[in-house]
Amino acid sequence: MLRIKKLDIFVLKSFLLLFAGTFFICLFIFMMQFLWRYVDELVGKGLEINVLAQFFFYSGLTLIPLSLPLAILLAALMTFGNFGERYELLSMKAAGIPLLRIIRPVVLFCVFLGGMSFFFQNIIGPRAQKQLWTLLVSMKQKSPEVDIPEGVFYSDIDGYNIYVKHKDRKTGLLKDILIYNFSDGFENAHIIWAAEGKLELTADKQHLFLHLYNGEQFENLKSQSVISRNVPYRRETFKEKHTLIQFSSEFNMVDGSFLDRRSDIKNMHEISVAIDSLTTHADSVGRSMYSDIMSTTYRGAVLTPADSVKIKTENIAVINTDSIYNSMTxxxxxxxxxxxxxxxKSLSTDWDMKSFLTKDTDNSIRSHRSDWHKKITLSLACIIFFFIGAPLGAIIRKGGLGMPVxxxxxxxxxxxxxxxGATRVAKSGxxxxxxxxxxxxxxxxxxGAFFTYKSNKDSVVFNLDVYAAFFRKLLGIRQSRHMFKKEVIIHTPEYAKDIEILDEISKDCQTYLETHRLKGMPNYIQIFTNNKHDDAIAEISKKMEALIEELSxxxxxxxxxxxxxYPFLSVKAHKSLFDNRWLNLLFGIIVPAGLLLYLNIWRYRLRLEKDLRVIIKTNQSIIEQIEKQQLYLQK
Structure with missing residues (x-):
């Protein structure tokens, strides 16, 4: 039986408070990003408040499934980062409560959010998506508000180009107006110039009322004869002229039935039905094209029916087209x-058209299948992002809006x-x-599984020293030794005894160099059949490190x-790769990898030979320095 405890309420409450804020922030960001894509096409249309409200409402509904994963990730990082920063998570673990038990109530809530995300995508999302696209198309088709700028040609009125040199913002009076009227065709253009004018919208918002004063009108008169080279025109001077221009500024919702082929406005059942219909249609079209090609292209493309009958009756298997062509005039x-x-050329054009039809159907099928799976993957992302965010917050132990964001x-x-990227490549086939x-x-x-496992085991994930040590070991890069003078020294070194140890280490190094041919190429078989450690080098390294600690x-x-x-000695790298003999043998059999590993082991042998000589030389220098120091103290 599931029992709700105070800890569950505390963790869930902390998460919900942050989730509420992050969700609306993420939704707002995605809505602004969506609006920014269409702002150039929607601005200046004079849209009413209710139309804009519908736009934001439907866009918000369609963007909820995309906002949920990011909001969950950010809220989980902040929540468990705050727990780690305030040592609350440490107190819970010290009480014997594992991380998986701590996050259990939030996991159940995220599973619920994943289900809600799936519900939105499968039920609400398609309807909202259709309404949104219908609204967008309607908004794009709406005529813009008439706001003629100064000094440029204004062409948003269909069939007209209007140029205004100066405009009085207070009175709305236009000065030095030039109008090109192409409503009767380009060859029958009407050109009007006026010193002043004014433009008004009629009460029914279906026409523009243009008042012009002190101007001239030029109009081409259509020639009656096609072959006539002279086209007469008419010139008219006027003191006052009034013209009606058809211009509808009302917002009309278009019919959204043309969107029915889109896959993003369908639920999973409708997508499955559409895939079956498209597949059946593609199969029938493909069979029809195949029959058509086989019956017309290959059988009747070159030979006539009489030729085909002649070939069958005379049993001609091979036709020498070159000889036939050479015998022609x-x-x-x-x-x-x-x-x-x-x-x-005709066949190529025909096949290109048929190829376009089949590719278009295949693209539609792939798009439907992708959207069917997308409804599941985007819902699972809510759960996956939590299992990434919660362990990361527990590991980095940073709350607030800095590092988590x-x-x-x-x-x-x-x-x-x-x-x-992967979806786009998949849709391309x-x-x-x-x-x-x-x-x-x-x-x-x-x-997410890796971060959850590491956080539950309190493993170090973001300790750079651990990764640096791994790559140094992988690439054979060693650290340099850094010795510093201690501020407090309890035991001073016994230099006489240390000199004896130094001599002993030098003898061991010299003996190893004489008994092991480190510069020569090692035996390939022995390397990959050997899993023993080098005890002699391990002993030298142990003595050297103890001596360094003493002399420090x-x-x-x-x-x-x-x-x-003094170098840091590698006691195993020059012998074999693994402790398991069969694993070494396996890598030795794989020739390319085995050869590279063999050369790497040889490199370690050469480095070991150099290190031993450096140790001998350093030991001698230290002995000389100790003796010099002792002589100085005796004086």
Whole structure:
């Protein structure tokens, strides 16, 4: 039985408060981004408040499923980042409560949000999407408000180009007006110039009333004779002229039935039905095209029916077209080539048209299948993003709007790039449509599982030193030794005993160099069949590190500087790769990889030979420095 405890209420309340804010912020950002795409086509139309309200309402409904994953990711990061920053998460874990138990109430809530996202996409989203696209098309087709600028030609009135040199903003009076009227055709243009004028909208908002004063009108008179070279025109001077121009400024909603072929305005059942219909249609068209091609193109493209009968009766298997062509006269050759060229062009055009029809149907099928799967993947993204955000917040332990926002945006951008890119490639037919649509989920789901596992085990994920050490080991890069003078020294080194140890280490290094041929190429078989460690080098490294720790208590700065020359010995890299003998043998059998590993081990052997000589030289320098220091103290 599920029992709700105070901890569940506390965690869920903390998450819900942040989620409410982040959701509306994300929804607002996506709505502004959507509006920005169409702002150039919608501005200046004089749209009423109720039309704009419908636009924002329907766009908000369609963008809810896209806003939910980002809002969940950001809220989870902030919530558990705040818990980590205030040590509340540490207190919960110290009480023996694992992370999975802490996040359980929020997981259930995110599953509910995923279900709501699916409901919006499958039930509400398609209807809202259709209304939104219908509204957008209607808004685009609405005539703009008449606001003629100064100094440029205004062409938003159909059939007219109007130029105004100066406009009085207070009185609305236009001065020095030039009007090109092409409503009767370009050849019968009416050109009007007026010193002053005024433009008004009629009460029914269906016409523009143009008042012109002190001007002239030029009009071409249509020639009665086609072959006439002189076209007369008429010139009219007027003191006052009034003209009506047809111009509808009312907003009319278009019929949205033309959007029925779009896949984003259908639910999953309608998409499945549409896919079946499109597949059946494509199969029938394909069979019809195949029959048509086989019956006309290949059978009747070159040979006439009489020729086909003759070939069958005489059992002719091979036709030597070259000999037939060479036996023709020049006129016959020209006729054959011209006929063939025309036939090939006709076939090419016909096949291009048929190819376009089949490709268009295939693209529509892929688009429907992609949108069917998208309704599931976008719902799952709500859950996946939580399992990314909550562990990351627990790991980075940073709340507020700083680091969580940066990480959230970065992860969402990666998700969006993968999702949009893979979906676009899949819709083009270059990738399996299911794989392309699910690519973002396939990439991010393991990432969420990894972060959840690491956070639940309190593993270090963002410790740069751990990754730096891994890559140094992988690439064979070593750290330099840095010795510093200690402020407090409890035990001073026993230099006489240390000299003996230094001599012993030098002898061990020299003996190893004499008994092991490190510069020569190692035996390939021995490397990949050997899984033993080099105990001699391990012992030298142990003695050297103990000696360095002993001499680090010295006050001699020269001695500390000399100890910086000691290398960090790798006790295994020059012998074999793994402790498992069969695993070494497996890599040895794979020739390309085995050869590279063999050369890498040889490189480690050469480096070991150099390190041993450096140790011997450094030991001698330290012994000399200790003896010099002892002589100085005796004096």
């Amino acid at each position: 020049s006129q016959e050759k020209l006729k054959v080539l011209t006929t063939t060229e025309n036939r090939v 940066v990480i959230s945006v970065l992860i969402f951008v990666i998700y969006y790039i993968i999702d949009s 270059e990738m399996n449509i299911v794989l392309g649509t699910w690519m973002s989920t396939i990439v991010l789901a393991p990432l 208590n010295t006050k001699d700065a020269v001695l500390l500087n000399l100890m910086n020359n």
